[in-house]
Amino acid sequence: MDKFEVEWLPEKELKRIQLERLRNILKYVKEKVPFYNNLFNEKKINIDKFSSLDDLKNLPFTTKSALRDNYPFSLFAVPVSQVLEIHASSGTTGKLTVVGYTKNDLKLWSEVMARTLLCAGVKKGDIIHNAYGYGLFTGGLGFHYGALELGIPVVPVSAGGTKRQLMLIEDFKSTVLTCTPSYSLCMAEEARDMGMDPSKTSIRLGIFGAEPWSEGIREQIEREWNMLALDVYGLSEIIGPGVAMECPGKKGLHIWADHFLPEVIDPETGEVLEEGREGELVITTLTKEALPFIRYRTGDIVSLTSEPCSFCGRTMPRISKIKGRIDDMLIIRGVNVFPSQIEAVLMNIPEVAPHYQIILTREKHLDRMEILVEVVEDVFSDEVKKLEEIEKKVLSEIESTLGISVSVKLVEPKSIERSMGKAKRVIDLRQGGGQCP
Amino acid sequence: MSIIQLSVFLENRLGRLDDVLQILKDNNINIRALSLADKANYGILRMIVDNPEKCITVLKKENVSVNFTSVVAVEVEDRPGGLHEVVKLLVEGGINIEYMYAFVEKTKDKAVVVFRVEDIEKAEECLVLAGKKVLEKEEIPF
Numbered sequence: 001m002d003k004f005e006v007e008w009l010p011e012k013e014l015k016r017i018q019l020e021r022l023r024n025i026l027k028y029v030k031e032k033v034p035f036y037n038n039l040f041n042e043k044k045i046n047i048d049k050f051s052s053l054d055d056l057k058n059l060p061f062t063t064k065s066a067l068r069d070n071y072p073f074s075l076f077a078v079p080v081s082q083v084l085e086i087h088a089s090s091g092t093t094g095k096l097t098v099v100g101y102t103k104n105d106l107k108l109w110s111e112v113m114a115r116t117l118l119c120a121g122v123k124k125g126d127i128i129h130n131a132y133g134y135g136l137f138t139g140g141l142g143f144h145y146g147a148l149e150l151g152i153p154v155v156p157v158s159a160g161g162t163k164r165q166l167m168l169i170e171d172f173k174s175t176v177l178t179c180t181p182s183y184s185l186c187m188a189e190e191a192r193d194m195g196m197d198p199s200k201t202s203i204r205l206g207i208f209g210a211e212p213w214s215e216g217i218r219e220q221i222e223r224e225w226n227m228l229a230l231d232v233y234g235l236s237e238i239i240g241p242g243v244a245m246e247c248p249g250k251k252g253l254h255i256w257a258d259h260f261l262p263e264v265i266d267p268e269t270g271e272v273l274e275e276g277r278e279g280e281l282v283i284t285t286l287t288k289e290a291l292p293f294i295r296y297r298t299g300d301i302v303s304l305t306s307e308p309c310s311f312c313g314r315t316m317p318r319i320s321k322i323k324g325r326i327d328d329m330l331i332i333r334g335v336n337v338f339p340s341q342i343e344a345v346l347m348n349i350p351e352v353a354p355h356y357q358i359i360l361t362r363e364k365h366l367d368r369m370e371i372l373v374e375v376v377e378d379v380f381s382d383e384v385k386k387l388e389e390i391e392k393k394v395l396s397e398i399e400s401t402l403g404i405s406v407s408v409k410l411v412e413p414k415s416i417e418r419s420m421g422k423a424k425r426v427i428d429l430r431q432g433g434g435q436c437p
Numbered sequence: 438m439s440i441i442q443l444s445v446f447l448e449n450r451l452g453r454l455d456d457v458l459q460i461l462k463d464n465n466i467n468i469r470a471l472s473l474a475d476k477a478n479y480g481i482l483r484m485i486v487d488n489p490e491k492c493i494t495v496l497k498k499e500n501v502s503v504n505f506t507s508v509v510a511v512e513v514e515d516r517p518g519g520l521h522e523v524v525k526l527l528v529e530g531g532i533n534i535e536y537m538y539a540f541v542e543k544t545k546d547k548a549v550v551v552f553r554v555e556d557i558e559k560a561e562e563c564l565v566l567a568g569k570k571v572l573e574k575e576e577i578p579f
Contacts, residue, residue, distance in 0.1 A: 375446065380502050382444030382483055382553065383535055384474050409478045412448050413502050 004115050006258050007314045017258055019053055021286035029292050032077035057272045061295045067097040076100055076290055083290050088136045089236045099236045100290040112242035112256050113146025119245040120207050120230050126152050129169055131179035133159040138240025139210055143178045162190040173202040181213040186418045188224040199226035207232050212322040212340050216347025231321055238283050244319055249311020252318035259287050264304045267326055278303045299326040332367045335404045339425045345397050351379045351390045355416045362430040369406040377413045439507035439557050440574055441489040445482040446502040464495045472538035509552045509560050512570040530563035
């Protein structure tokens with residue numbers, strides 16, 4: 001199945017392909033997408049002068065608002081009649097973002113998803129239990145197409161109906177689980193409630209994505225399921241899942257840079273950052289037909305390296321695990337806080353579960369951050385002082401990590417809502433800041 | 438010899454105690470004694486019930502966090518100084534009391550005091566040697 005030699009090309013060769021494709025796509029969008037034609041004219045950009053990948057930094061960014069402003073199809077580079085599949089994702093604010101795929105785009109998607117599965121170590125004999133949602137969300141169908149391309153059996157179970165999912169895994173002896181990381185934990189919990197031991201199932205490998213997750217959560221998933229848990233990255237605007245994938249060496253996610261050209265920028269200044277520095281991931285699609293993007297700001301915080309992987313030898317650049325999202329970043333009394341930092345702290349305190357919820361309020365013009373944390377059932381004590389000790393421990397560790405004062409409230413086990421899809425970690429009740437639950 | 442006490446973690450929100458008591462009622466579980474420790478955000482309901490095993494099972498099934506621990510229940514004369522005598526015995530035995538609560542026996546002229554202590558065996562020994570009656574599980578009248 002080893003037909004994707006491009007992933008091992010020398011860097012110079014890869015860059016040559018990228019530049020050639022970049023020049024083509026620039027011509028293509030200027031000709032086919034009025035939005036880009038106007039943008040290039042307005043910024044006086046002459047795409048014919050484009051001679052090196054470095055010139056990319058002079059091009060303007062595209063943001064999610066371009067999608068919203070051109071709702072539903074105005075950013076498409078082809079007539080809708082040439083589009084075979086349309087997906088949409090619910091933006092947390094405002095309109096849906098709509099994406100489309102031509103026949104060639106679907107081929108591309110199948111290819112990058114096949115590469116993604118291979119990279120994770122999926123092989124003949126595996127059965128993929130695909131619990132990503134099928135529908136407008138790209139997760140379900142993306143994995144489905146990858147499995148078809150590779151010729152690996154896929155169980156298109158979609159999200160939800162956890163008991164039934166567990167029964168299917170047991171009966172079909174599925175070996176690969178694909179879903180969001182939080183849903184895999186939800187499944188493990190349900191399994192134990194049913195008297196089933198998740199570590200004894202046939203699942204050996206999990207490919208998890210669609211939300212940021214910490215190393216601590218990875219360890220927990222691997223322990224509870226007795227599996228290898230790997231991170232997949234993608235977003236519907238670029239293609240869906242299949243943009244980047246970890247190999248079993250867990251040395252960052254290999255980004256399929258022959259199709260998706262990555263940069264990391266300072267989200268404030270827009271300046272391109274040198275390798276290794278953390279910033280916002282920006283992607284230019286090099287080969288997409290229906291919805292090509294030039295310098296699309298993903299909102300995801302990563303760092304980038306082009307060193308070949310010491311585990312698998314792939315030369316494709318690698319992005320770090322997603323640290324957080326620009327829009328998830330909370331500004332609490334002027335301090336930047338990522339929910340993932342809180343998760344990392346909780347993972348290291350055995351007396352509490354890693355399930356948490358952040359509630360933001362404003363009192364007398366000051367932001368207040370309250371963190372609801374579940375007590376682990378086994379350590380719940382009849383003595384107030386023991387609970388107080390747990391509360392204090394959580395409080396002091398979170399405060400020392402974040403550098404701001406917060407309040408911590410212990411809540412009953414399993415009382416924080418479990419999610420089938422993306423976990424809702426933050427409830428922002430500050431005026432003008434986000435929405436009520 | 439000691440008695441099983443259940444403790445239930447209660448979030449401080451309207452109706453939570455009601456939920457728990459409803460579960461006990463529906464499962465025909467009788468509470469003999471209880472005390473409630475209240476904090477700003479949560480409380481701990483401690484109870485002695487007629488069927489602790491069943492009680493734990495039904496509460497867990499309803500996703501209530503419940504734990505159990507052993508406590509010492511001792512009969513105390515229902516007169517001035519009755520409680521003082523018992524506490525004094527424990528203090529002299531070097532036993533620290535985490536918390537305590539009392540209930541009155543219906544059939545006798547006695548009160549029963551429940552003590553939560555670290556070293557239950559030692560506490561019971563102190564009390565029994567001084568002639569106090571430490572209750573066994575079967576002796577709690579329901």
